[in-house]
Amino acid sequence: MSLRFSLMGPVRAWRDDEEIDLGPRQQRAVLAALLLNNGIRLSNDQLIGMVWDDPTPSAVMALRTYMYKIRKTLPELNLKSKDGGYTLRAELVDDCRGEPLEGLQGTYFEAHRVRLAEHRLKAREEWLERELDTLELQKHVAAHPLRERPRALLMHALFQEGRQAEALDHFHQARALLNEELGLEPGPELRRVHAQILKGDLTVPRRPEQLPSSLPDFTGRSAEIAQALRTLPNTVGITGMSGSGKTALATHIAHLAKYDYPDGQIFVRGRDVANELLRAVGVENPNGDKAALWREKARGRRFLIVVDDVQDPSQLQDLHTPGSAMILTSVRRWNGLPGVTWLTIAGLTEPEAREFFRKVLDPARIDAESDTAEVVLERVSRMPNPIRVLGGKLSGRPHWTVAMLLAQMEREERLGTSIPSDCRAVLAPMIKAEKELTDPEKHLLQCFARRDADVIDVCEAAEMAGIEAGAIEYVLESLADVHLIEPLVLGRYRLPRFVRLYFGWRIPALTS
Incomplete structure (x- = not known):
């Protein structure tokens, strides 16, 4: 329902x-x-x-x-x-x-x-820009004669149909109307389109629409979403452990904000960010200073850019342009990047995790075993990606109960010799994170996972890992940077349950 x-x-x-x-x-x-x-x-x-x-x-x-x-x-x-x-x-x-x-x-x-009416108007004009339907543009311009962007689009459409005289006539109509009603001359976009028609070289700029679809069952993160929307067009960074849903959150925010960026949305996942931005606006195989070329292409235009999984912050230098906005995701928080408002995410809240689980699995099955479901969610630290996989696994086993799933998770944890094939998807965030760790970092997490306590201080960490105190703090901070442990007060750290589950599981395999 x-x-x-x-x-x-x-x-x-x-x-x-x-x-x-x-x-x-x-x-x-x-x-x-x-x-x-x-x-x-x-x-x-x-x-x-x-x-x-x-x-x-x-x-x-x-x-x-x-x-x-x-x-x-x-x-x-x-x-x-x-x-x-x-x-x-x-x-x-x-x-x-x-x-x-x-x-x-x-x-x-x-x-x-007023805000909602403007939002609807922008959405309509975005559609008109994609379709360039002359008749619909004419209707829209007649209804909103002082809006310059749709009139510029109509001039584009008429020119493409070989109706140059009508396109030029619309410029003169707009000029007379703006002078009469507002005492203004046409803005730069209308003047540019007019000049290009006179030269006969008007081309429709490529309007990228590269955002992945927003997840229909996206749940929670209301505080982070509100802060991001307040921050844009200044740059927003989203950081958190693998599996925390950074990409899903960035995409969701981008879909909410995209109507404020009429020149398009660009989604980049890769190391050569400037090159991908240029490709999105039609520049193939650029030479020279690509960042400078991007700034030139983006000048006066408003793009919404999502850069997913930032690995090298130097790739983002000198790419910001006035009017455009950027959303970054990264496991690491790159504090050296200027002008970025960072949002740190971890697991969902208890109500959010429960709501999300009910979206990916028949709610009746969860309600029948609500306490057991809470235990399952807690074991994966309420991380969205593992919750989705667990819900999918139970959906594919209609005769299983949530208690059966929990029993399997506990049995596999006790065996601890390897990762069962059907659990790889659940543990994929941890598998990915482990590949990036140094041997001292893995060793410390193994030691931490053996303990009953969730919290350790620097001295305890040095003693159990057999590393001197000066060096252990560097290891602890490195693990905190990738969200595998949580810094509390100075010198004290907490191990999330999901990390404990994985590295406790992996001890035999890692030490054999």
């Missing part, structure tokens, strides 16, 4: 294909405020300030009443008060019915009405 909401018109909701009655206007306003802050906790005072411009003391009781009715109408949302506030997570769709937030009044909703 799916629950969907729309704010693009009246506030509406559907359970599967059946529309739900959301109650009176003020109740829908409370729901709309929660939906506009999807995944973000709102206090009672914040909600009251959003829904009522000039709240009276009775607003507190009114809010409680509306929240009660919303919970009763939409029990799937599990919308319970926690620490004096509420968090809603829901799927939003654009049903294109009319003015956003139709019927809702107040300063807060008016500001969001």
